Amino acid sequence: MSLPELIAEYGGVVYRPRSLRLETHGISEFGLLSKPAQFFMREAMDKYETGYVSYSELYETRWCEKPRILAHYERLDAEQKNEVLGFVALTLHELTHHIDFLTTPFGVNFHAKTCREYINFQAFSQFLLADHKLVPAGFLAYFEDYLIQGGMALPETASRSWEHLRGQVLTFEAWGDGGMVRPRKKRIQPGWGENRNPVQLLGNALHKVTVNGFFLTVGIPHHLDWYLRPLTLFETRAIANSVLWILYLLDQKGSAVEDVRSFLRAFYPKETCPPDYWLIFDLLANLWGYAGFDELLAGGSCNALRQVLMLASGASWYALHAPPPMGPDSGLTSNPVVRLLCFLQSLNAAAKQKLKFESLVAFADQIDGSDLGRQYDCPRVSEILSFCISFLSHHTSMNKTAVRDTELQRHFARIFKIQFDQMKKRITDGYASILSMPEHGNPYFALETDKEADQLLFEYKPSARVEGWFAFRQNLLYKNMDCAKVILGLNEYCCS
Numbered sequence: 148m149s150l151p152e153l154i155a156e157y158g159g160v161v162y163r164p165r166s167l168r169l170e171t172h173g174i175s176e177f178g179l180l181s182k183p184a185q186f187f188m189r190e191a192m193d194k195y196e197t198g199y200v201s202y203s204e205l206y207e208t209r210w211c212e213k214p215r216i217l218a219h220y221e222r223l224d225a226e227q228k229n230e231v232l233g234f235v236a237l238t239l240h241e242l243t244h245h246i247d248f249l250t251t252p253f254g255v256n257f258h259a260k261t262c263r264e265y266i267n268f269q270a271f272s273q274f275l276l277a278d279h280k281l282v283p284a285g286f287l288a289y290f291e292d293y294l295i296q297g298g299m300a301l302p303e304t305a306s307r308s309w310e311h312l313r314g315q316v317l318t319f320e321a322w323g324d325g326g327m328v329r330p331r332k333k334r335i336q337p338g339w340g341e342n343r344n345p346v347q348l349l350g351n352a353l354h355k356v357t358v359n360g361f362f363l364t365v366g367i368p369h370h371l372d373w374y375l376r377p378l379t380l381f382e383t384r385a386i387a388n389s390v391l392w393i394l395y396l397l398d399q400k401g402s403a404v405e406d407v408r409s410f411l412r413a414f415y416p417k418e419t420c421p422p423d424y425w426l427i428f429d430l431l432a433n434l435w436g437y438a439g440f441d442e443l444l445a446g447g448s449c450n451a452l453r454q455v456l457m458l459a460s461g462a463s464w465y466a467l468h469a470p471p472p473m474g475p476d477s478g479l480t481s482n483p484v485v486r487l488l489c490f491l492q493s494l495n496a497a498a499k500q501k502l503k504f505e506s507l508v509a510f511a512d513q514i515d516g517s518d519l520g521r522q523y524d525c526p527r528v529s530e531i532l533s534f535c536i537s538f539l540s541h542h543t544s545m546n547k548t549a550v551r552d553t554e555l556q557r558h559f560a561r562i563f564k565i566q567f568d569q570m571k572k573r574i575t576d577g578y579a580s581i582l583s584m585p586e587h588g589n590p591y592f593a594l595e596t597d598k599e600a601d602q603l604l605f606e607y608k609p610s611a612r613v614e615g616w617f618a619f620r621q622n623l624l625y626k627n628m629d630c631a632k633v634i635l636g637l638n639e640y641c642c643s
């Protein structure tokens with residue numbers, strides 16, 4: 148069985164942003180690799196004993212700098228190459244998620260909402276537990292549909308409590324929190340209010356849509372029932388980083404693009420990826436004159452591929468600076484998809500005028516001060532980062548007083564502390580951050596202190612109770628569940 152098949156069987160290498168947990172199912176050890184792939188990795192890491200592989204062992208050697216190792220790599224067949232590329236790139240993919248959730252303003256919004264959602268669950272669960280008829284069989288993200296279908300109405304106090312929780316639940320749902328759960332068609336309305344003009348972008352016309360009545364985004368061409376979800380921005384950056392790292396290991400030699408194509412096809416087959424997964428890469432490949440990212444992978448140069456990856460990562464980095472709501476009318480400001488569109492439209496305009504920028508950071512700064520930036524309500528990055536700092540202070544105190552469960556409280560406190568330290572560290576440099584866009588794609592080498600390594604590598608293990616709540620929450624919102632299990636879970640986690 149090949150590594151991708153084995154990974155599918157084991158349930159994948161998965162990052163759970165809420166619990167900060169990476170699940171590798173033993174893939175980080177050698178066990179799953181075929182013998183030739185194991186031999187190669189042992190030589191590449193100069194490691195001959197079995198067991199735990201450290202980050203430095205995994206990443207320290209640049210293969211192309213050791214002709215013996217590169218020659219060994221070339222002797223592997225296509226499937227074995229996929230195995231070793233997967234072995235080095237999959238953890239890097241998840242590490243990128245972990246760092247992005249902990250160092251970006253959108254990550255601040257995500258974790259703060261997760262905390263507020265829990266606080267509101269503490270209150271709302273009381274009403275469900277008091278009247279079991281109201282308990283939905285899972286799919287709480289669609290609770291209102293459930294009430295309508297059952298001809299039920301919430302009593303007034305319960306209804307007020309649901310109102311508080313509803314905001315977080317529907318926002319997460321619109322962001323793509325349900326993973327592969329297909330968005331419900333009737334929740335996607337055409338246009339942004341009255342405005343139905345498509346967004347013209349890099350030779351494409353993208354249709355504006357509004358999800359759950361408030362979240363503005365664009366539909367995916369040829370997939371009318373899908374739209375671009377903010378959580379896809381994290382995927383874009385993780386793919387960009389891991390492929391940049393592969394190119395760095397192989398030094399952009401002749402067959403590197405071919406190897407990348409084979410690696411992506413093995414681990415991220417189009418048929419199993421959600422339809423918005425490749426959108427940003429496709430759009431940027433268009434800018435280079437390719438019909439899409441597949442065409443670039445089929446015939447493009449290493450250089451073109453690198454450029455597209457860097458831009459995809461930079462565009463998503465800009466987008467993930469969408470802060471938590473800064474005021475009552477900050478819907479555009481805190482929408483990462485709107486920021487992404489602003490970045491891509493600015494790029495389109497700069498390409499047409501053949502403008503050159505010193506760096507992606509300089510380009511991002513220029514957008515903030517531009518007419519388009521103002522039109523899309525993008526504040527200066529320094530304003531965003533300072534806002535996040537006070538927002539985190541506020542949530543740190545709120546967590547202390549309102550989260551009753553001590554283990555969850557400790558968990559949220561840890562996250563807010565890491566984010567607070569990161570926002571403080573970043574405030575003088577704005578968009579510039581070596582952690583965010585390392586040229587070789589590997590943020591591991593940008594960690595500066597032991598404290599930062601402790602905060603941003605996977606050293607922390609949340610308690611079983613914390614993981615239990617997040618697993619239950621995910622099922623409750625996006626899966627069909629037995630009502631008895633819902634009651635049990637709410638009793639267990641929300642009534643301490």
Ligand SMILES: [Zn+2]
Pocket residue numbers: 240244381382385
């Ligand atoms: Zn991912």
